[in-house]
Amino acid sequence: MKAEYAALVHNQTWTLVPPISQTNILSCRWVFRTKTHVDGSFERRKARLVAKGYHQQFGVDYLDTFSPVVKxxxxxxxxxxxxxxxxxxxxxxxxxxxxxxxxxxxxxxxxxxxxxxxxxxxxxxxxxxxxxxxxxxxxxxxGIEVDYTPSGLVLSQRKYINSLLARTQMLTTNPMSSPMAASLKLSKHDTPDFDDATIYRSIVGGLQYLSMTRPDMSFSVNKVCQFMHSPKVPHWSAIKCILRYLKATINHGLFFSSNSSLTLQVYSDADWEGCPDDRRSTSGTCIFLGKHLISWSSKKQQTVARSSTEVEYKAIASSAAEVTWLQTVLRELAVPLSQAPTLWCDNLGATYLSANPVYHSKTKHMDIDYHFVRDKVAAHTLKVSFISSKDQIADILTKPLVADKFSHLRTSLKVVDTPLDSRGRIKIHNSESPKSIxxxxxxxxxxxxx
Structure with missing residues (x-):
């Protein structure tokens, strides 16, 4: 505590001023934490002095929030x-x-x-x-572990998954091969009510953090997030299935090869009217830089689509916005791209619409999305191409799948198994030479x- 306080004073963290009447003055508290190494062994004890921000009122003490942290x-x-x-x-x-x-x-x-x-x-x-x-x-x-291999590195969250399983007393649970059954349809009208909404929200928040390295869980976690306001027993059962899947794949992580290119490839997909409550669709996006998966998203669309073409085109627009932002970041980093990004879509109607200058009457309500994507294609900063449904990687982000197809697409996302040997070192399961890194x-x- 003395070291923490001395550091705060040395860094001039605060400036003492007289109190102002009719102003909400926040008190502070000490937070203590035992920090451990990646293997779980003791590292040090840390004390931190924090303000009780939860005593603030929106519109009175602050108007908006912004956290200047890297995405x-x-x-x-x-x-x-x-x-x-x-x-x-x-x-x-x-x-x-x-x-x-x-x-x-x-x-x-x-x-x-x-x-x-x-x-x-x-x-x-x-x-x-x-x-x-x-x-x-x-x-x-x-909370992300970095394991180096002769052919690249793997990002994983083994330690975090272990703590999540321990919190839910599921360390010895039976494993599952996929996070959600293909036939499962969750609804806000399910019954009965789950009796502990706090633990539901806490575990869902923990699962969200795993999306840093586990794109294969994005859809299932996105689904259970939609019921945090009023969770039901079937929703909690769905969370337990996700945890059982994590038990089976605790050593899986996101692989980055030491041999990759500077080309952006985007996969865009959508599940038409997948939600039984509001008939909204779920969009899925995967963005690769060479062989590396660097961005992904599984998100319910904000409006109801009138056709499969419309829902796919809305997904294309969202994917185009994300890849445009990544292009901007790469330009700021002075990293030149060898060619315009290619966006792969498995809907012919949406693919043709992105390149067709004739604006159809049936798509007038898609005005903003249409012109946004069309301008990108016309400026040759984005290429929209057709891909067959069986090769659409983003399909894993739009709906629950049968185990075999799920496993195949998980591999396409570069999520690999990285078991450890008896000394805690990552095992290598490829034939690439160590000289490649x-x-x-x-x-x-x-x-x-x-």
Whole structure:
């Protein structure tokens, strides 16, 4: 506690001022936490002084909230560039004639560059301004474990899954091969009511955090999120199925190959009228940078679609918006793309509509989506192409699937099994030569805490 308080005073975290009448003054409290290493062994005890923000009232003490932290898709984008492209010209932030990437999430920072000495110099200079702790080569960040292999790296959340299973007393549960039965239809009219809405919301929140590295769970977690206001017993049963699936796939993680290209490929799909309550559809998006899955989404559409073409076109528009943002990020990072992104859709009507300059009367209510996508295609900054339904990777994000198809598409998402040996080291199940990954690559990406 003394060390934490001294650090707050040294960093001039606050300024003392006289109290103002009729103003809500927030008190504070100490939060204590035991921090552990990736393997669960004791690391240290940490104390943190926090304000009781939950005593604030919206519209009285604040109007909006904003957290200046890096997005999950940006983290995966930078990791993709760092693991597969060692060219120094890729790095963007100038520091003593060397360019560096910094990913900032509150008080945790990931630094990557082509020269490990530059990281040491930067950490030293940052330490002059405020206390920092060098955590070494990137191995654990925001609950994400980083395992290096001869052919790339794997992002996983084994430790987090274990804690989630322990909280729900499901460490010894029977495993399942998929997170949701293909025939399951959840509804807000299901009965009876679940008697502990608090634990329901808590576990769903935990499952949402797993989406950082587990795209295969996106649809099922999105589905159970829709009933947090009034959960029913069948909804809790669906959560238990997800947890049983996690038990079976606790060692699965997102794979990033050390050999990849700089091309964006987008897969867009939608399930027409999939919700039995409001007949809205679910859109699914997968975006690959070369071989790496860097962004994905499973989300219910905001309006009811009148046709399968309309629902697919709305999904295309959402996917186009996300890939446009990623293109902007890459331009800011001075990373050139070799060609315009290709967006793959398994609906011929939606594919033709994106390129057809004739605006049909049946699609007048799609005015904004139509012109947004059409302008991108006309400017040659996006190419919309047809793909067969059996090859549509985003199908896993729009509906529950039978186990065999689910497993096949999970592999296409680059979610791989990474079992550990008896010494806690990741096992390698491929024939690629260890020479395929540059030597000392792991020392060029570090994690620090401030």
């Amino acid at each position: 999950a898709s940006t983290i995966r984008l930078i990791i993709s560039l760092a693991i597969s492209h060692a060219d120094p010209s890729l790095f963007i932030l100038n520091y003593n004639a060397t360019k560096i990437y910094l990913l900032v999430y509150v008080d945790d920072i990931v630094i990557t560059t082509s020269q490990s000495s530059a990281i040491s110099n930067l950490i030293h200079d940052l330490g002059i301004i405020f206390p920092v702790k060098d955590l070494g080569p990137l191995s654990f960040f925001l 540059p030597k000392q690559r792991d020392k060029h990406t570090k994690c620090i805490n401030c």
